[in-house]
Amino acid sequence: MFRLAVKMTLARAGRLVLTSLAVILGTAFLSGTFVFRDTINQTFDRLFSDIFRDVDAYVRSTSFVETGFSGEQRGPTPIAVLDIVLKVPGVAAATGDMQAFARVIGKDGKPLGSENGPPTFGGIASDTAAGLWRVDEGRFPIGASEVMLDRATADNGSFVIGDSVRVSAASGSRVFTLVGVANYGDIASPAGATFALFDQPTASEFLLRPGFVDSLLVVGDGSLGEEELATRIDSALPAELKLETLTGAEITAETQGQLRDVFGFFTNFLIAFSFIALGIGSFVIYNVFSISAAQRQRENALLRAVGAHRKQVRNAQLVEALAIGVTGSLLGFLFGIAISQGLARLLDAIGFEIPTLGISISRESFSTTFIVGVLTVVIAALLPARRAGRVPPVEALSASAIEMVAYGRKRIIIAVALLVVAVVALVAAVNDAPFEVLGIGVLLLFGGVLTLGPVIARPVALSVGSLIVRPRGVTGSVARLNAARNPKRTSRTAAPVLIGVALVTAFTALASSVRTEIRSRIGDTFRGDIALSVDARGLGGIPWSVTDQIGGLPEVQDATGVSFTPLRVGDESRFVVVVNPRTIGDLFDLRISEGAAQVDLSARGLFVEQQKALEDGIEIGDQLPISTVDGQTVAATVEGFFTTEAIFGNYVISREFFAGITTAVFDSFVYVTKAEGVSLNDALAAVAAVSSDIGIGTLQTRDEYIDSQSGQVNQLLSLIYALLGLSIIIAIVGIIITLLLSVFERRREIGLLRAVGMTKSQVGETVAWESVVTSLVGAVTGVVLGLGLGLVIVLTSGDELIGFTVPVGGTAAILVLSFVLGIVASLYPAWRATRVNVVEAIATT
Numbered sequence: 001m002f003r004l005a006v007k008m009t010l011a012r013a014g015r016l017v018l019t020s021l022a023v024i025l026g027t028a029f030l031s032g033t034f035v036f037r038d039t040i041n042q043t044f045d046r047l048f049s050d051i052f053r054d055v056d057a058y059v060r061s062t063s064f065v066e067t068g069f070s071g072e073q074r075g076p077t078p079i080a081v082l083d084i085v086l087k088v089p090g091v092a093a094a095t096g097d098m099q100a101f102a103r104v105i106g107k108d109g110k111p112l113g114s115e116n117g118p119p120t121f122g123g124i125a126s127d128t129a130a131g132l133w134r135v136d137e138g139r140f141p142i143g144a145s146e147v148m149l150d151r152a153t154a155d156n157g158s159f160v161i162g163d164s165v166r167v168s169a170a171s172g173s174r175v176f177t178l179v180g181v182a183n184y185g186d187i188a189s190p191a192g193a194t195f196a197l198f199d200q201p202t203a204s205e206f207l208l209r210p211g212f213v214d215s216l217l218v219v220g221d222g223s224l225g226e227e228e229l230a231t232r233i234d235s236a237l238p239a240e241l242k243l244e245t246l247t248g249a250e251i252t253a254e255t256q257g258q259l260r261d262v263f264g265f266f267t268n269f270l271i272a273f274s275f276i277a278l279g280i281g282s283f284v285i286y287n288v289f290s291i292s293a294a295q296r297q298r299e300n301a302l303l304r305a306v307g308a309h310r311k312q313v314r315n316a317q318l319v320e321a322l323a324i325g326v327t328g329s330l331l332g333f334l335f336g337i338a339i340s341q342g343l344a345r346l347l348d349a350i351g352f353e354i355p356t357l358g359i360s361i362s363r364e365s366f367s368t369t370f371i372v373g374v375l376t377v378v379i380a381a382l383l384p385a386r387r388a389g390r391v392p393p394v395e396a397l398s399a400s401a402i403e404m405v406a407y408g409r410k411r412i413i414i415a416v417a418l419l420v421v422a423v424v425a426l427v428a429a430v431n432d433a434p435f436e437v438l439g440i441g442v443l444l445l446f447g448g449v450l451t452l453g454p455v456i457a458r459p460v461a462l463s464v465g466s467l468i469v470r471p472r473g474v475t476g477s478v479a480r481l482n483a484a485r486n487p488k489r490t491s492r493t494a495a496p497v498l499i500g501v502a503l504v505t506a507f508t509a510l511a512s513s514v515r516t517e518i519r520s521r522i523g524d525t526f527r528g529d530i531a532l533s534v535d536a537r538g539l540g541g542i543p544w545s546v547t548d549q550i551g552g553l554p555e556v557q558d559a560t561g562v563s564f565t566p567l568r569v570g571d572e573s574r575f576v577v578v579v580n581p582r583t584i585g586d587l588f589d590l591r592i593s594e595g596a597a598q599v600d601l602s603a604r605g606l607f608v609e610q611q612k613a614l615e616d617g618i619e620i621g622d623q624l625p626i627s628t629v630d631g632q633t634v635a636a637t638v639e640g641f642f643t644t645e646a647i648f649g650n651y652v653i654s655r656e657f658f659a660g661i662t663t664a665v666f667d668s669f670v671y672v673t674k675a676e677g678v679s680l681n682d683a684l685a686a687v688a689a690v691s692s693d694i695g696i697g698t699l700q701t702r703d704e705y706i707d708s709q710s711g712q713v714n715q716l717l718s719l720i721y722a723l724l725g726l727s728i729i730i731a732i733v734g735i736i737i738t739l740l741l742s743v744f745e746r747r748r749e750i751g752l753l754r755a756v757g758m759t760k761s762q763v764g765e766t767v768a769w770e771s772v773v774t775s776l777v778g779a780v781t782g783v784v785l786g787l788g789l790g791l792v793i794v795l796t797s798g799d800e801l802i803g804f805t806v807p808v809g810g811t812a813a814i815l816v817l818s819f820v821l822g823i824v825a826s827l828y829p830a831w832r833a834t835r836v837n838v839v840e841a842i843a844t845t
Helices: 002-011 013-051 081-086 151-156 200-207 226-236 248-295 297-305 310-349 363-390 393-398 409-430 435-451 453-472 474-485 487-525 544-551 610-616 680-694 702-711 713-745 747-755 760-795 808-834 838-843
Strands: 057-061 064-068 071-074 091-097 099-105 120-124 133-138 146-150 164-169 172-184 194-198 215-220 243-247 530-533 556-569 572-579 592-595 605-609 623-627 633-642 651-654 667-674 698-701
Touching: 013 248, 013 310, 013 363, 013 713, 057 226, 057 248, 064 556, 064 572, 081 091, 081 215, 081 226, 091 120, 091 200, 099 194, 099 200, 120 200, 133 146, 146 151, 146 164, 151 172, 151 194, 164 194, 164 200, 172 194, 194 200, 215 226, 226 243, 243 248, 248 310, 248 363, 248 487, 248 713, 310 363, 409 435, 409 453, 409 760, 435 453, 435 487, 435 760, 453 474, 453 487, 453 760, 474 487, 474 760, 487 702, 487 713, 487 760, 487 808, 530 680, 530 702, 544 556, 544 667, 544 680, 556 651, 556 680, 605 610, 610 633, 667 680, 680 698, 698 702, 702 713, 713 747, 713 760, 713 808, 747 760, 747 838, 760 808
Parallel strands: 120 194, 146 172, 572 651, 605 633
Antiparallel strands: 057 215, 057 243, 064 071, 091 215, 099 120, 099 164, 133 172, 146 194, 164 172, 530 667, 530 698, 556 572, 556 623, 556 667, 592 633, 605 651, 623 633
């Protein structure tokens, strides 16, 4: 029986290949993500093992604030500690290390590296054995007028030794002489970041604060092990400085782990969409095996008649499923290697250069992809195979080669039960139930709709199909009835389209709602004429000195900056909003709901978001401890409450709070009002002269700024569209396979239609319109479901001010795209239908 099953599978090689496409697409993206993750992890593991191979100890501050995604910002280390460390027995060399914001300005006056790309660093280049940088050309910098660049930055900017290089940092913008080009370990630049390197005194003064560095790198003389050396250094450090010493192995493992976490978020995001694609592919596989089982009823009956058991017939179908799973998973994994390279090129295109050292493939990645792919196919084929084995021989021999279309009351009961529980879960999620409840509700909602699919497929197909009956006449009428004649098949074929469209619609509705709210909030609170903004990804931005310089221009009446910096408020690490109370009043409305006016915020004062204050029982006059990155703790007094209509955050403090604190804070936005009698163009030109000099920020008018801020949602939405595009491709494959099988199943019917006068073009048109109707059945149902999901997500977002906005244009575009996809999916099946031999088809019994 096994040999027979293998022969039957090989005899249908075309069906094997077509069905494998759904598995190949899903597993290819999954394996590509795994290989991409393995390659990145191995690359950075090797990189930092190489970089820190000579570092035996690492001294840093114990004060830090978490910044999200497993990141942290640590306090500075006094450079005076270097003398203490060098006197510790067993220490051969030590030097300061630093990674702070610095932007290199190219020869054309434009900054090297985009604001949306990798970070732009400034650091220390040291000729001691403990330094991380190696000279590739020239020498290390000495003094306040010299700079060294990493090799990639020097090449990208066409800089050579002796050139003048402008660099912008926390202290402003300066011109240095290039004296050297360096490599970071064995590579030109890690992850495409730019590096401007100075000697330690210059780096401290220009990038941070005089007398401070980020950390100390220590090399031992070989007389002590790393742990013993670290212990001795720790013992020599004054306790009041709050420093700690890690071994070289510890800082290497920590750095590698942080990078794994950063890229892990991105890869986990991709993996989630891979499983969505595989889930959609499972519907295609289930549909194919259901149709195949119906078309092979006579064949299975003959097997039963000659003595085959139910299990043997079922297992014969599962052998074919196993062959498809194995073939699709293996080919998918191979294609995934190419996809992994595509992901690396994608990051490279947006500036995140991954210095890969070949391709890395782990056993875990291969086995996971292979097992998931095979199990997906086998599980999807299990129910159709079971049905094939349970058909009585006499019934099968007398049946025609079409699938049974009846559905019972049990299906409706199960579907209604799933939908009721889903609605209860979603209502609970809207009323502050845990996030997991929302996920369960969404899954049950999809389950209920898909279970109810065969019940609603016929009326929906007839309704949608009625739109083409009048303009297309007979072909439209036949296509409409063909789509409605087998609701089970139509609903299963439309299911992948339904899921993909529902997810796209939900994200589109959410994005539309957020965009509308952002436009409303900024439009209501921003009163200026011009905005200078920067996307520094939490590192750097617009120096306060530049903001003050803009405010002093004769073409400018007022200018104020808004900063975001990590602080620990109480026991929470938060990004706190920093403003200048003396200048913000006329340019930005913080929407103070109670307490002092925004211009009266004191140096040790604090504004708290109203809902946050209510949840934590905070009242005006209360004192909250605020800890800065450098370990200082200040008791701040709550002086007022504000609403989130103004800004996205929980706390607002004054710029004066940071007087005497070593933490470097930059403005993310500078809002400007032009002076009276000055034209907008003149004011823009005056501000542009300042911002272009330091190569920082995007200068926009009020309307341009509002459009750009609301449009940032489109970047994430575009990525989601691209990922869901894989699901749409799988849906197209499902429609193609189903139509091909339907054409084979209806050969006699097509022959009779041709015999009574239907032309080849009409046959092809009928198949095309049937494909369109099927696609629109999924699209219409998916749009309704997606709008409902979008509403639920908005209501569960936790922001009561965000209203739900129906994306009319986006919804119309989705329906039009579904129409086009239906046409595309029908091209090959329609061509095959026109090739049916009329005489042979009519003679078929």
